[in-house]
Amino acid sequence: xxxxxxxxxxxxxxxxxxxxxxxxxxxxxxxxxxxxxxxxxxxxxxxxxxxxxxxxxxxxxxxxxxxxxxxxxxxxxxxxxxxxxxxxxxx
Numbered sequence: 001x002x003x004x005x006x007x008x009x010x011x012x013x014x015x016x017x018x019x020x021x022x023x024x025x026x027x028x029x030x031x032x033x034x035x036x037x038x039x040x041x042x043x044x045x046x047x048x049x050x051x052x053x054x055x056x057x058x059x060x061x062x063x064x065x066x067x068x069x070x071x072x073x074x075x076x077x078x079x080x081x082x083x084x085x086x087x088x089x090x091x
Contacts (some may be wrong), residue, residue, distance in 0.1 A: 005050060008059045021046065021063070024086070028071060028078040038074070046070050 005016040005046055025046070026039035049066045050058055054059035 004056055005053060006057045007022075007063065008057050012056065018043065018047070021067070024082070025067065025071070027085070028082040029075065031077060032075070042070055043053060056074070 006013045006082065007016050008014075022039055025043050026035055029035040029038050029039045029042075032038055046063075046066050050063065067082060067086075068079055071082050
């Protein structure tokens with residue numbers, strides 16, 4: 001999936017990596033039998049929430065907030081896992 005979003009991390013711009021986001025979401029869902037398919041669907045939802053980015057640049061914090069918001073609505077245990085394993089994420 002090609003996306004024209006850059007990630008600002010420590011004042012450096014990096015390419016947005018769908019695979020990294022997918023793996024972070026999947027790791028949070030491993031307690032579910034449908035973790036793989038759920039992670040794919042949720043990753044797409046998170047990306048759709050990020051796409052209204054005006055400059056094409058999104059911060060790590062904005063990504064973490066988007067992931068946390070989507071996971072919280074879907075599975076509170078997954079959201080808790082994600083917050084515990086991603087520095088700076090708030091529930």
